[in-house]
Amino acid sequence: MSEDVFKKIVSHCKEYGFVFQSSEIYDGLSAVYDYGQMGVELKNNIKKYWWDSMVLLNENVVGIDSAIFMHPTIWKASGHVDAFNDPLIDNKDSKKRYRADVLIEDHLAKIDDKINKEVEKAAKRFGESFDEAMFRQTNPRVLENQQKRDEIHTRFAKALNDSNLEELRQIIIDCEIADPISGTRNWTDVRQFNLMFSTEMGSTTDGAMKVYLRPETAQGIFVNFLNVQKTGRMKIPFGIAQIGKAFRNEIVARQFIFRMREFEQMEMQFFVRPGEELEWFAKWKETRMKWHKALGFGDKKYRFHDHDKLAHYANAATDVEFEMPFGFKEVEGIHSRTDFDLSSHEEFSGKKIQYFDPELNKSYVPYVIETSIGVDRMFLSVMSASYCEEQLEGGESRVVLKLPPALAPIKLGVLPLVKKDGLPEKAREIIDNLKFDFKCQYDEKDSIGKRYRRQDAIGTPYCVTVDHQTLQDNTVTIRYRDTMEQERVAIDRLAGIIADKVSLKNLLKTIG
Numbered sequence: 038m039s040e041d042v043f044k045k046i047v048s049h050c051k052e053y054g055f056v057f058q059s060s061e062i063y064d065g066l067s068a069v070y071d072y073g074q075m076g077v078e079l080k081n082n083i084k085k086y087w088w089d090s091m092v093l094l095n096e097n098v099v100g101i102d103s104a105i106f107m108h109p110t111i112w113k114a115s116g117h118v119d120a121f122n123d124p125l126i127d128n129k130d131s132k133k134r135y136r137a138d139v140l141i142e143d144h145l146a147k148i149d150d151k152i153n154k155e156v157e158k159a160a161k162r163f164g165e166s167f168d169e170a171m172f173r174q175t176n177p178r179v180l181e182n183q184q185k186r187d188e189i190h191t192r193f194a195k196a197l198n199d200s201n202l203e204e205l206r207q208i209i210i211d212c213e214i215a216d217p218i219s220g221t222r223n224w225t226d227v228r229q230f231n232l233m234f235s236t237e238m239g240s241t242t243d244g245a246m247k248v249y250l251r252p253e254t255a256q257g258i259f260v261n262f263l264n265v266q267k268t269g270r271m272k273i274p275f276g277i278a279q280i281g282k283a284f285r286n287e288i289v290a291r292q293f294i295f296r297m298r299e300f301e302q303m304e305m306q307f308f309v310r311p312g313e314e315l316e317w318f319a320k321w322k323e324t325r326m327k328w329h330k331a332l333g334f335g336d337k338k339y340r341f342h343d344h345d346k347l348a349h350y351a352n353a354a355t356d357v358e359f360e361m362p363f364g365f366k367e368v369e370g371i372h373s374r375t376d377f378d379l380s381s382h383e384e385f386s387g388k389k390i391q392y393f394d395p396e397l398n399k400s401y402v403p404y405v406i407e408t409s410i411g412v413d414r415m416f417l418s419v420m421s422a423s424y425c426e427e428q429l430e431g432g433e434s435r436v437v438l439k440l441p442p443a444l445a446p447i448k449l450g451v452l453p454l455v456k457k458d459g460l461p462e463k464a465r466e467i468i469d470n471l472k473f474d475f476k477c478q479y480d481e482k483d484s485i486g487k488r489y490r491r492q493d494a495i496g497t498p499y500c501v502t503v504d505h506q507t508l509q510d511n512t513v514t515i516r517y518r519d520t521m522e523q524e525r526v527a528i529d530r531l532a533g534i535i536a537d538k539v540s541l542k543n544l545l546k547t548i549g
């Protein structure tokens with residue numbers, strides 16, 4: 038898929054009420070978006086799929102909903118005040134600001150593209166007999182580019198690991214990376230920039246306190262560890278799940294809802310015995326990948342990316358990457374965070390945060406496995422994988438969102454053939470019976486063909502047409518989104534047919 042398709046997906050999101058630019062009538066607010074009437078349904082369905090997979094399928098995972106504002110010392114303890122920084126660099130000619138690491142990553146991606154194009158060309162030339170591994174090991178151009186890439190990558194990983202800002206700038210200079218706007222290489226030094234938004238709580242006469250908009254939901258879980266453990270009589274191992282907004286003053290805010298300044302996270306912290314964390318890390322990796330793959334977009338769309346640079350508090354970390362139209366990108370992070378957060382909160386709060394393990398007969402600070410997924414990135418991955426342009430017989434074409442039925446905003450479109458003869462009333466009667474289980478949409482405007490196209494464009498898995506025969510024998514024509522096949526069925530069979538495919542329960546059963 039290409040950037041071109043990505044642009045189409047972005048316009049589709051707007052045209053059909055999925056995602057709008059925030060404050061659009063005031064020319065928008067950069068990297069902030071609103072979800073429209075279709076978008077909010079899809080987003081809620083994604084959240085429910087995640088929530089239920091955590092708290093219904095796991096007896097030992099419970100949920101919470103903590104406040105966005107928290108005591109400012111929490112962010113000192115978590116390391117965000119001192120270390121939640123991005124390295125930024127300015128171009129002196131365009132006066133534009135960039136993330137130094139992103140400039141280098143983009144440069145690496147360009148080299149990857151060159152290599153892949155070389156491989157694709159050769160694959161076409163040699164056809165069936167093409168041995169990709171051999172080609173990559175022997176082709177001089179591929180080898181040269183691969184060596185260049187590896188050298189830059191090694192320097193880059195080390196510079197990040199050592200927080201060596203001078204070296205990051207030097208890599209940009211050595212790689213001759215130019216500003217995409219001015220085209221020049223007139224760069225400033227690299228500086229650290231803290232990503233947290235802050236505001237004041239209380240009036241200044243009272244001595245207002247500087248508070249932060251949380252940059253992750255996880256800390257709300259850590260500081261409630263004892264509350265939940267004690268009131269819920271939770272025994273280790275157990276998890277706490279939360280869905281909520283997070284805020285980051287991203288320097289490079291781009292690629293639509295991929296990188297936003299206000300976004301939503303679904304995070305789960307799983308508390309385990311020290312020493313057992315890597316076993317649980319492997320289990321959660323597997324569980325989370327199963328959750329993604331169950332949506333049916335194809336296993337090739339996903340891969341793990343193990344981190345080169347481990348945060349100082351982590352002893353294992355991986356990303357679940359999804360093939361977006363602009364390449365494989367992180368959708369979810371899975372980290373083994375050791376006892377860093379709880380121990381740090383013990384130290385900063387002066388309160389003991391430990392668990393008494395009756396089997397071991399001792400107290401300890403639990404270790405933590407974290408699974409953290411962005412709702413908006415998940416939304417973008419679902420939209421990207423579902424968007425389809427199809428050529429039909431007779432020269433026609435259609436745009437169809439092949440959304441997993443359980444996530445589709447509307448499950449059933451109900452369409453009276455004409456706006457008279459009692460057909461609208463019959464259609465409404467069908468909706469009145471089904472509306473308790475499924476989100477239905479009534480549509481009587483335009484030809485049936487146009488109405489089908491509108492439902493295809495928002496991913497509605499089923500449409501039924503109510504015609505004159507319906508009044509005589511209580512049957513309707515049901516039309517299936519993906520195959521466009523139609524069949525005549527009795528109205529009282531509709532609930533069963535629809536439930537079979539759209540039920541979240543059935544989806545959960547494939548992973549539970």
Ligand code: GAP
Nearest residue numbers: 253255295296297300368369370409410411414
């Ligand atoms: N508590 C761990 C944590 O916050 P992270 O890798 O910084 O880890 C987790 O974020 C997930 O949140 C990412 O995998 C991504 O899906 C989402 N995310 C992070 N920053 C984002 C942004 N600016 N816009 C949209 N989603 C974002």
